[in-house]
Every structure is written in structure tokens, then in C-alpha cells.
Amino acid sequence: MNNPIQPPQWATRLLRWFCASHLVNDLEGDLLELFAQRVLTYGPREARRRYVRDVLSLIRPFAMKEKPEKYPKPAFIQPAMIRNYFKIAFRNLAKHKLFSFINVLGLSAGMTACFLIALYVHFELTYDAFNQKADRIYRVAADVKTSSETLHYAISPWAMALNMQKEFPQVDAFVRVQKDETLFRKGDLKFNEENTVLADSTLFKVFDLKLLKGDPKTALVAPLSLVLTETAARKYFGDSNPMGQALLFGDDSEPALITGIMQDPPLNSQIKGDIFVSMSTYTAHQDKNIEREWGSFGAIAFVLLKPGTDPAAMARKFPAFVQNHAGKMMAEQQMQIGLNLEPVRDIYLHSTRVVEESGSVDNVYIFSVVALFIMVCACINFVNLTTARSVERAREVGVRKAIGAAKAALARQFIAESVLMCMVAFMLSVAISAALLPLFNELAGKQISKGIIYEMQFVGIEFAAAWLIGLIAGIYPALVLSSFEPVKVLKGRFTTSIKGVMLRKGLVTVQFAISILMIIATIVVYTQLDFMRNHDLGFSKDQTLVVRAGAGRGRDAFEASIQDFAGVKSAAASSAVPGGWNPQAYSKVENSSGEMQAGNLDVYRIDYDFIRQYGLKVVAGRAFSKEFGTDSTHSLMINEAAAKVLGYVSPQDAIGKKFSQWDRQGTIIGVVKDFHFKSLQENIKPLTFRVIDFWNGNLLSVKVDGGKVKQTLSSIENQWKTMHPDRPFSYYFLDEFYDRQYRADERFEVLFLNFAALAIFISCLGLLGLASYSTVQRTKEIGVRKVMGASAASIVGLLSKDFLQLVGLAFVIAAPLAWFVMDRWLQGFAYKTDIRLWIFIAAALLSALVALATISFQSIRAALMNPVKSLRSE
């Protein structure tokens, strides 16, 4: 064997690997013998070559086949044993009903939360993703810089899109969309369609909206062409074919032809609407000069770039392009327009420009992390609870092992049991998810999902995940259980290790920290909302009905006709009401240093009754009055914030100063005390009031008597029907309308409340697992203590103390974190409540109470147990 020339080792290893054990010895011997001979006769090279060839030639069935065992093994899977496993599993579930229920419920709560969050995250991340050309679609948005500020618009100048297509060869197509509430009539049917969208004929080229009937190329070309969604078509025409029929469009009731029916756009699309009207209706029919206007902003413009275009290079040419067209206008109006390209898929989640709908990428991240956390916690708790109960199964394991069960078979049994639990949890979770989906949609404020049957791929993923969780979660308890030594467990002595207790304690602490964080966050959100609801807004919003009365002489006539109704206290017409949208006007006002200061100011057009009806305080000068004929053309009122911006120390100083705004010049006649015409999230901005013209401003605020709202409302409605039989009566209550601004925050509140509850529930499960585990371990200690005369109360205290310490530690971690996070959240509000100490105390007490209740589940039982039982076995 000292021969230095050796055969290739890999070939030998290969042989040992594939060759049956009873053959390998003499085959290797033959190979070595031949090799030694051949080294002498042919030389080492050839000998090695032949060696390898021989090894390879031995890869044959006979060499691989193991010799049959003398004593046959039992089959890997035996139906009788499988049946027995299932029987035992179900008996165990049934024997500890409450415990199993809590365990399964915890897991399915985690799964459900994850499932719903996954739906939400997927929905948000795939916004606009249905467009196959999405990577080439960009929104062209304008930044407008004036001397005082920069405004970031989502819209762009009307003249931009056409010129851009003419001058930039990279542009394949553009489409402008503008949402506009429009009145539609067909016979007796009349609707104010809130989701009417003006769109260019290229809509179907840029976006993948599917036209079911009609030609996508021509459907929206001619003025007064309509494309209805299926839903809208059904609403007006039922089952009959709407193609080629007409609807009466707008306040002038022009007949508009239906040229197409489209599939309802996906819910996660920016382009959304019920009725699409050709853009040419506006640009070529209603306002023929609009497309030459660079100073007039409106419509969101999207461009489809040709494949391979570099958007950054294109954007670099924008300043010259704008300067070329609008340079003169910008110089005159002292403003600067900048254009930006935003990829369509980034708009919804990332853009900060104000549009009707926008998502928050932070929320997506937060929710994903929350989902992951919940799932991990739920799984670990599941493992903990299962392992904690393993002691009760110790005897079973002992008996099984004594009878001859192999360790692997036992491990398989316990893993299968855990998978079984997971499957039960999965089914429960699917049922809960299905039931919660409508609620969840409501909570999210949008239709994330139409129902569980539309989410089968998610259910499939959940199913696979449940299997995986069952397998992974089952491994640890299975290994612990299957490695019990039969002699010891049957004698009644367990040696459960202290290992992993620190980990469990740490985990429970983290869970409780998160729960406390959630509790504090919920309380803070609630107090802030409460603060906002009860904050003095500076105007009266109660018992005020706002009727969409339309512009024109008809509005004034209607206003006059209802003034005398019983229950109507007063009525006032305006173009805007607090909490709603109002336009901004380019204005020049004389400031404290005598210059004409230019800027975009918010405008309310109001009639003579508005100031009084809304309870606005005039702090200097006077309100508009019919007695002054010049008020309707040469007067302006401002709020205190505006006076401050202009540099006046006292509101009185602003009176009589010059202004020019929207074709009116004159003097400031009054200053109004600041009131919150926008939500409390914003500071009060400078605001101007001017007297309304009969042709604009379509809102009529009616103050009604609190006692007879219903009768008054119906008599107003009747009056409307007699005066305007062709138009629907539409109205809202001002207080509800105003509070609508807080809907997002209210959602936030409900969401937090739910997650806080879930977090508490899951962390309680963790605590329960830990408590039951350590109580079982201390059974004997408790027995001895009782024998020595300890009272039940002192034992409960002893057992609870450790866990309350954990909760205390969790509070120490969570409180500063919560303060930090919620302080940042409150920064988003201009008017905010303080984070008070009582919030922290309440959170601490609440979590301690919940923890105590959870532990008592175990500790009281342990304390009341007869010590004879626990001590007898030794």
C-alpha cells in the first residue's frame, strides 16, 4: 500500500457512492489489483485511464441494488398508524378545546391580517400597472413660480400638449383628461354625473382601456361624443343597445351622441370615470381659444413617448420650449412655468402633487412590515404554545417509544399535527377574510377586492404558506417531543430545559412594546380628531344645508322663493363653502410699504348675506352691503391672514388700500377675523372675498331651524322640483361636508384601533404561551410552597410578578418611541393637541391589566391546584 502511484480518488468515491454495500469491498479490491498490475505493464497514465473506465463500466443495475434485508422493515406509511395519528390529534384538540381554539385563532388572526394587507399592498403597488405601455407614459405637470411662492400643479397649461406634440418628435401621442361634474338627461332620467371625464380621442391609444363597442380611434374625436362605461350604459339604457343614441349633455342640454361602450376601468387606475366626453367638446365647441392659452391651467396631460426615448433628455428642453411660447405672458404676470415628466406608475404612490386620489408609499411599507411582524409573531406564538403543552404529551411519547416508535416517526406525527392545526387555521382565516372583506374595503375607503372568490390566487398562496408554516412551526415541537427519553418520562420526571426562555421572554416583550405603541398611537389619534371636531372654526357650520343650485338668475329666484319658508332662517349664495374647493386668483394688492404686491390668493365669491349667515366677525371696516352700489364691482374683503401677509400690523390699516383682481379694481373695505375655511391640517391662508355675480357661484347655503330640518328640507326640495323640473335636487349638510376632510384621519384611527386590538391579542397569546410553560415547570415548586403554607393569592402574585416586569420593560421601550412617532404625526397638523401624560398612564394600565388577565388564566389555576397532585409522583 506504500505504492506512491494511486488511482484517481474521485473515481473511488464515486464507486463507494453508487455501489451497493455488500459488493463494494471485493469490487474495490479487484479494481486496485488490476490497477497495480497495469501500472507495471502499461504505466500509471494508462492504468488510471483504465481504472476510471472500469469504475464507470460498473455503473450497472446489479451493482447498485442493495441485498434484501434478512428481516423485512415495516412499510414507511401504514394506514393504521396514520389513522391513529389523526385520532390522537383530534382527541388532543378536543381535550383542550379552549387552548386549541386560542392557538388556532391566533394563527388564523395572523393569517387573516396578512392576507388582507397583502391584498391592499398588491392593489397599491399595481396601480396603473394594467397599462402595457405604462413604462412609456408620463404625466406632464407644471410648477408655477410667483414672487411669493411656488405651486406644484398636477395640471398643465391648456396650450402645452398640442405644441409639445408638434415640436417633440419623441412624443408618440398625448391625452388630456379633466374630471368635471356634468348634468346628463335622458327622458325622465337626470343625473349629476360626478365622474364625467373630458378626454382626448387618443385616450385609448395611450391607456389600455378596453372599448367593447365602437372604434377606439374615432370614438372621442367629434365634439359631443360620449363613451359610456358598461355600468353607466346600464344605468341609462338598461339592456338596450346605447350605440348611436343620444344623451342631453350639460346645463344647455345639448344632444351628445354615444359612440362607444367601454369596459369599466380597473379600480386601481388613475383614469377613472363613468362617462367619457370628447375633449373637443370643450376645446372646439365651448371654449375655442383655450388651446392657445398658456396662462390657463386645466386638464392633466399624459404623453406616450416613443420606445427608447430618454425622458431626462427631453425634459432638459422644456425651459426653452416654455420660454419660446409663453415668455411674454410670464414676464407680464411675473411668474415662471416649469414642466416636469413623471412616470405614470410613480404618480399614485410617489407624487406629492394634489390630485383627487393618491396613495402613500409609506403606508405600503408600514403595512408590509406590520404584516410580516404579525405573521412572525403569530408563528412563534404558535410554536411556543405547542411546545409549552408538550409536557402533557410526554407520557404518550414515552409509551409510543416503549412500544417501538422510531424518533423519525414521532417527529412526523407531530409535524403532521401542526400542519393539521395550520390547515384548520387556514380555513378559519379564509372564512374570516371573506367576511371581513366588505368591512376592509370600507376601512380602506376603496374597493380593494370584490370578494374572496376573485382572489383565488391569493387564497392559493395563503394555502401554500399555511402548509409551510405548519411544517416549519412543527419542526421545533416535534424535535423536542420526539427526543424525550421514555424511561424518564414514564417515571414522571421531566427535564425541560431553560434554553430558549430568554428568547421567548424577549419576544413577548417586543410584542407588548408594539401593543403599547399601538395603544398610545390610537389614543393620540383619537384625541387629535376629537380636538379637531370640537375646535372653534371661526364660523358656524351647524344646521346649514348647501344646495347645488347652479349659476344664473334661476339661483337668485330660487333663493328668494325659499327665504320665507318656515324653518328657513336665512340663505346665502357663494362660489365656495368652508371645507370645499375654492379657486385662486392672480391678485395685486397694495401692501404696507405702498407697493402693489402680486400673488395667487384664495377667492370666495359671496353675496351680501354670506358674512352674517356664517357668523364671520368683521374686525375692521365693514361687510359687503347692498347700500353701497360700488361693492359689487370695486370692493374687496380680506381675512386677517391676508392683512398680515401684506404687512399691516393692525387690520384697520388695510382698509381703503387698493387692489386689482380678475378685472376688478378698487379698495379693501373690510377685514374678517380668521376662520378655518380649509381643514385644521393647514394654517389659515390669506383669503379674499368679492361680491358674487349672478352668472357664477353655484352653491346656496341655507340655514335651517334645528327643530324641523326634515320638513324644511322636503319643502325646499318641492320648491326646487317646481322651479327646475329638468334638474336633480342635490344638497349636502355643511358640518358633514366639512368633517369629510378628516375621513382619512378617521380611517387611520379605525385602522390603528384594529391593529392595536390585533397586536394585543397576539401578544397575549405569546404571554399565555410563556405563562403556561413556566407554570408547568414550577408545578412542584408551587406544591411545596402551598404545603409550607403559602396562600393562593401570594402564589398568583409570585407568578404574575415576572410577567408584569416584562410588560414594564415593554412600556419603557415603547413610550419614548410612541412619543417620537406620534409627535411626528402631529406635525402634519397646523392645529394640534398635546401628547399628555395621561395617555401614557392609560396605555400602561391597560396593557398591564390585559397582561394580568391573561396570566391569571394560568396562574390562578396553578395556585388553586391541590399540592398532593403535583407532589404525589415523587
Place this chain on the structure above:
Amino acid sequence: MKGTYLGEFEEVVLLAVAILAGDAYGASITNEIEQQMGRSVNLGAVHAALHRLEEKGLLSSRLGGATAERGGRSKRFFTVTMTGTKALDNIRDIRNRMWGAIPKPA
């Protein structure tokens, strides 16, 4: 017992075992065949044939006789059984008969 039909290579291997008479194992059989036939054979082919012949009951085997040359690994010695001897005789008879049946050239 499988069919007693013998393939050509099986026959050669069986003959080699008979020739080596008591000292027949994988390596020696391979060497014997290489010498007798003047061509190289694979150990795998030899062992496969040995395995089949043993299954057919023409050979029997026992373990023994480790040498240093083999790295101390035992040999599997093969001996021809009675059935094997009969099979060889049978084949030779058939061959002889057939040789005898060839007409002599004039």
C-alpha cells in the same frame, strides 16, 4: 432459475472461471480473458456477466483471500457449479455437432 441460454460473453467468462479453477475472481478473470482473447475488457462487463451467471446458478461464489495488492480487500472466488459444467459440455457438444455437419470441401 433463469433460462440457461448463454450469451457469447457469458460463455467466455464461464470458460475463464473453469480455466482458473479455484483461483477465479474479478481481477484474475479479467486478466485471463484479456490474455486469451487479446482484447481489453471492462471490469464492469465481467462482473455483470458473473452476476448473471450466478443468478442462473452456473456459478457459485464465496469470499476470502485478501492481499496487500488489493489494499487488504477480500476476493470473491467463483467456482463453476455442476449445472455450469453441464452447460459448458452441452455447448461444446452442439458446436462439435455443427462443425461435423459442415460438408468437407472436395
